Amino acid sequence: xxxxxxxxxxxxxxxxxxxxxxxxxxxxxxxxxxxxxxxxxxxxxxxxxxxxxxxxxxxxxxxxxxxxxxxxxxxxxxxxxxxxxxxxxxxxxxxxxxxxxxxxxxxxxxxxxxxxxxxxxxxxxxxxxxxxxxxxxxxxxxxxxxxxxxxxxxxxxxxxxxxxxxxxxxxxxxxxxxxxxxxxxxxxxxxxxxxxxxxxxxxxxxxxxxxxxxxxxxxxxxxxxxxxxxxxxxxxxxxxxxxxxxxxxxxxxxxxxxxxxxxxxxxxxxxxxxxxxxxxxxxxxxxxxxx
Numbered sequence: 578x579x580x581x582x583x584x585x586x587x588x589x590x591x592x593x594x595x596x597x598x599x600x601x602x603x604x605x606x607x608x609x610x611x612x613x614x615x616x617x618x619x620x621x622x623x624x625x626x627x628x629x630x631x632x633x634x635x636x637x638x639x640x641x642x643x644x645x646x647x648x649x650x651x652x653x654x655x656x657x658x659x660x661x662x663x664x665x666x667x668x669x670x671x672x673x674x675x676x677x678x679x680x681x682x683x684x685x686x687x688x689x690x691x692x693x694x695x696x697x698x699x700x701x702x703x704x705x706x707x708x709x710x711x712x713x714x715x716x717x718x719x720x721x722x723x724x725x726x727x728x729x730x731x732x733x734x735x736x737x738x739x740x741x742x743x744x745x746x747x748x749x750x751x752x753x754x755x756x757x758x759x760x761x762x763x764x765x766x767x768x769x770x771x772x773x774x775x776x777x778x779x780x781x782x783x784x785x786x787x788x789x790x791x792x793x794x795x796x797x798x799x800x801x802x803x804x805x806x807x808x809x810x811x812x813x814x815x816x817x818x819x820x821x822x823x824x825x826x827x828x829x830x831x832x833x834x835x836x837x838x839x840x841x842x843x844x845x846x847x848x849x850x851x852x853x854x855x856x857x858x859x860x861x862x863x864x865x866x867x868x
Contacts, residue, residue, distance in 0.1 A: 578602040581594075584614045588667040589629045593618065596662040596671050597625060610848045611636065613787070616673070624674035626784075636787030637668050639760070643786035645864055647757040650701045656782050668721060675782045677770030685779055686764040688806075689815035695767060695782040695801075696819025703756040703794045710791070714748040721836045726842040730854070731842055741840055742868045746832055751780065753793060753829075760788025762801035794824040799837045803860055831867040838864040 580590045583602055593600055597620040612631035617624060631635035644660035651657035658673030680686045721743050725736055759766070766785045771778075794813040806813035817823050842857030 578605065578655075583616055584666075585616075585627075585629045585669070585748055589664075589669045591672075592662075592664045592667055592669050593627055595672060600625070610850055612643055618671075624676075626658070626672040626674055627669065627782060629639075629669040632668065634668065637670070639789045640670065641665070643757070643789035644672075647702070647705060647789065648786070651698070651706050651783065654698075654701060656698045656701065658782075658784070666700040675768045675784055677768040677780070677782065680764035680769045680781075682765040683769070685767075685769040687809065687812065689811055690777065691767070691769060691779060691781055692801075692805075692812045692815040694779075695762070695783075696816040696821075698781060698783060698819075699759070699762060699797055699819045700820045703797070704807070705757055708755045708791050709753070713753065714746065715794075717836055718746045720831065720850065721839045724839050727843055727847070729843045729846045731839075731858065731861065735865070738865050738868075739835065739861065740834055741864065743839070744799060747755040755791040756794050757788055758792045758797045759783065759784065759786060760790055760792075760797070761800065762797040765805055793829065793833070795826075795830060795833055796837075798825065799834060803856070803863075834860070834867070 580594075580602060583605065584607075585588070597618065600620040602616055604626075606615040606626075607613065610831050613631045613636060614627075616627040616629075619625070619628050628637075628640070641663055648657050648659075650814045652675055656673045661671040661673060663670050678685075680691060685691045698769075705864050716732075722740065725731070725740055725743075731739070738850070749834070762783070766783055768782045769782055770780045770782070781847055801816065802813075806816075838857060838860035840857075842854060842861055845851075845854035845857050
């Protein structure tokens with residue numbers, strides 16, 4: 578694969594070549610939903626991940642902020658790759674390559690030991706710091722209501738129920754703790770590598786902090802709850818065995834699930850991901866059942 582085929586502009590290519598003078602492109606690993614280009618690059622014996630974004634991509638500043646402010650504990654424990662170089666003007670990151678394969682679509686996706694490791698890893702991320710923001714819930718409420726005003730394919734009666742529930746959201750919980758969250762924590766962003774101990778153990782690491790932000794700890798459980806735990810409670814038990822406790826409270830959790838369902842259904846429609854959109858509609862039906 579040649580640099581001219583990567584989708585990177587000339588300035589982005591020049592930055593990578595300046596950072597890694599002998600770099601060659603091995604593979605394009607982009608998901609194709611946003612204007613983020615993800616490349617596997619090799620320089621000498623080392624592999625790197627290059628992520629390049631367009632001018633309005635919101636994932637770029639989030640990932641850069643995460644690597645600069647919130648991944649130290651994960652890097653120290655070998656749970657995440659380090660930021661090698663970044664260019665904010667040209668919106669490009671060079672990251673250490675995390676060894677292994679995506680858990681998604683493999684037996685590791687349903688392995689209790691992998692979920693146990695995921696819980697322990699997430700706890701290391703969450704435990705780094707705590708903040709309090711009295712405007713957080715107001716912002717989340719406004720964002721979800723605005724999403725319902727944008728184009729989507731949610732049935733009118735479901736929109737009406739969701740809008741009514743969101744308008745009743747208690748927004749006076751100023752003491753709610755916010756922690757550094759990954760934002761998209763599930764097997765799509767888990768990398769599993771063979772553990773050096775023996776052939777029967779796997780080592781979990783995490784990638785892609787493009788949805789990083791300060792939120793309630795339970796936010797990072799929403800994808801897992803929908804995709805895995807409702808089908809296999811043993812994975813939920815294994816996860817919390819690693820995490821240590823369950824940060825969810827019933828009332829806050831139902832509001833969070835509703836906001837996430839709205840966001841998933843509307844965002845997936847906007848980017849043309851019909852499978853993810855269908856998941857969002859299912860999430861919305863389940864979330865509204867709690868009201």
